[in-house]
Amino acid sequence: MTPRKKLEGLVAATVTPMTPDGRINLSVIHQYVDYLVSEQNVKNIFVNGTTGEGLSLSIQERKQLAEEWMCQGKDKLDHVIIHVGALSLLESQELARHAAAIGASGIAVIAPSFFKPTNKDELLGFLQKVASEAPTVPFYYYHIPAMTGVKIRVEELLDGIREQIPTFQGVKFSDTDLLDLAQCINKKEREQFVFLYGVDEQLLSALAIGANGAVGSTYNYLGRKTNLMLQAFAKPDLALARKYQVQYFCYPHREQTFFLLYLPWGVLCVVLSPVPSDIPVKVNCFQLQPPAFYS
Ligand SMILES: CC(=O)N[C@H](C=O)[C@@H](O)[C@H](O)[C@H](O)CO
Numbered sequence: 299m300t301p302r303k304k305l306e307g308l309v310a311a312t313v314t315p316m317t318p319d320g321r322i323n324l325s326v327i328h329q330y331v332d333y334l335v336s337e338q339n340v341k342n343i344f345v346n347g348t349t350g351e352g353l354s355l356s357i358q359e360r361k362q363l364a365e366e367w368m369c370q371g372k373d374k375l376d377h378v379i380i381h382v383g384a385l386s387l388l389e390s391q392e393l394a395r396h397a398a399a400i401g402a403s404g405i406a407v408i409a410p411s412f413f414k415p416t417n418k419d420e421l422l423g424f425l426q427k428v429a430s431e432a433p434t435v436p437f438y439y440y441h442i443p444a445m446t447g448v449k450i451r452v453e454e455l456l457d458g459i460r461e462q463i464p465t466f467q468g469v470k471f472s473d474t475d476l477l478d479l480a481q482c483i484n485k486k487e488r489e490q491f492v493f494l495y496g497v498d499e500q501l502l503s504a505l506a507i508g509a510n511g512a513v514g515s516t517y518n519y520l521g522r523k524t525n526l527m528l529q530a531f532a533k534p535d536l537a538l539a540r541k542y543q544v545q546y547f548c549y550p551h552r553e554q555t556f557f558l559l560y561l562p563w564g565v566l567c568v569v570l571s572p573v574p575s576d577i578p579v580k581v582n583c584f585q586l587q588p589p590a591f592y593s
């Protein structure tokens with residue numbers, strides 16, 4: 299792994315492979331890594347986040363998964379970002395220390411979502427207490443207000459953030475408020491920070507205002523095609539880039555996400571197969587085949 303390479307481009311938010319009896323299935327992670335690298339041309343991953351259902355896993359499970367992804371990603375992946383957010387500050391800190399100990403290339407934290415921070419300073423206080431437990435690991439704030447209910451604008455949060463969190467590296471921005479994102483990117487510190495967009499269906503719009511890349515569930519199976527969109531955008535061939543973005547309008551991602559979140563034993567397959575009756579078998583076999591729709 300080459301952790302100091304700047305994080306940009308696509309990051310796959312990995313699903314958590316499970317066995318049919320509801321245990322984490324570490325044994326298939328090596329296949330999963332190889333699949334991402336060779337089939338999707340994606341060399342960065344975001345582990346234990348929304349797609350990976352990190353908040354529904356135990357601390358022990360999250361640590362085991364982080365270790366396995368790190369181990370299998372060694373020499374194959376560029377960046378392994380571990381999401382360490384939790385409702386309990388102590389648990390989040392423990393996960394941050396663990397991620398540092400296993401050599402993660404970054405950690406990310408969502409806002410606590412039951413007893414919510416009500417203003418910027420409360421949120422920053424929580425993030426700072428987690429980040430300081432991993433003082434050499436790049437830190438990302440994971441903004442996903444639709445899930446957390448914490449709507450504090452990121453632009454406001456960024457003011458003076460480096461003073462409080464010296465490891466602050468950037469934001470995983472999973473919201474449709476592109477004005478907030480644009481204002482973040484236009485801050486004077488923008489060169490130092492990385493903005494990774496997290497609403498896959500409108501990544502092209504985020505690229506247009508300066509996002510550095512993207513973290514998302516769909517890059518597990520649309521990585522290769524979305525890389526073509528990034529290339530078309532860079533050229534620039536906007537007509538072609540739009541063609542690639544449109545593929546995202548043709549499939550009910552939001553329904554998929556619903557399944558992803560609420561069927562803990564079927565996560566992987568719901569992403570990869572639109573046929574719910576196939577779920578248990580496919581999870582078992584860990585068939586990383588995109589649905590025909592995308593091929
Ligand atoms: C709520 C959710 O899971 N958001 C993901 C990232 O944050 C996205 O990658 C979506 O899964 C994707 O945009 C499909 O709707």
Ligand SMILES: CC(=O)C(=O)O
Pocket residue numbers: 311312344346347348349350470496513514515
């Ligand atoms: C999409 C993303 O980053 C997540 O699943 O956490």
